Amino acid sequence: MKDDMKKQAIQSLVNSRFPEMNEEGIELLNNYFVERTLGKGEFLLKEGDVATSLVLVGKGMLRQFYYKNKKDVTEHFSYEGCVVMCIESMLKQEPSRLIVEALEPSVIYEFSFSQLQKMADNSMEINRFYRKVLEYSLIVSQIKADSWRFETARERYNLLLNMHPEIIKRAPLAHIASYLLMTPETLSRVRSNIL
Helix, strand or coil: CHHHHHHHHHHHHHHHHCCCCCHHHHHHHHHHCEEEEECCCCEEECCCCECCEEEEEEECEEEEEEEECCEEEEEEEEECCCEECCHHHHHHCCECCCEEEECCCEEEEEEEHHHHHHHHHHCHHHHHHHHHHHHHHHHHHHHHHHHHHHCCHHHHHHHHHHHCHHHHHHCCHHHHHHHCCCCHHHHHHHHHHHC
């Protein structure tokens, strides 16, 4: 059962990032992603830690956040089939300002960054997979930045609702509000106008 969840999570990731990946590449991913469980409220990464792996969510939901002016601001949500990656910390091997917390009991799969780099040097499939994951992450970051800059609160909420309904269903409203750069009260008004 656990092995099936891992294979399903990896297949979902491959389908969304690099669907043309061959079976040998998929098998390599299956061999190098290592399972770990997190309890609700448990931290995968704390501020000041160095990110050492690319993480795939098999079950549950995690959020990345940081503190600004003594308030926590949600940067990203990840759920089944999604990647969690603190890119700057991982690539530079420097302490992270981001924190990663499990919002639900979660099963994750970690691919050590040092192992990923070695594999990328030795396998064209892993190299292309890694590049596709980074490219996708950059695109998501750009979409989010553009949304914050150019869209109204209602438009940001509708974009999240359409692209990631799981977040709306499962994440606490306070975290959704901070992710959308609005107060919980504004989020309430936006939601009541939509319903």
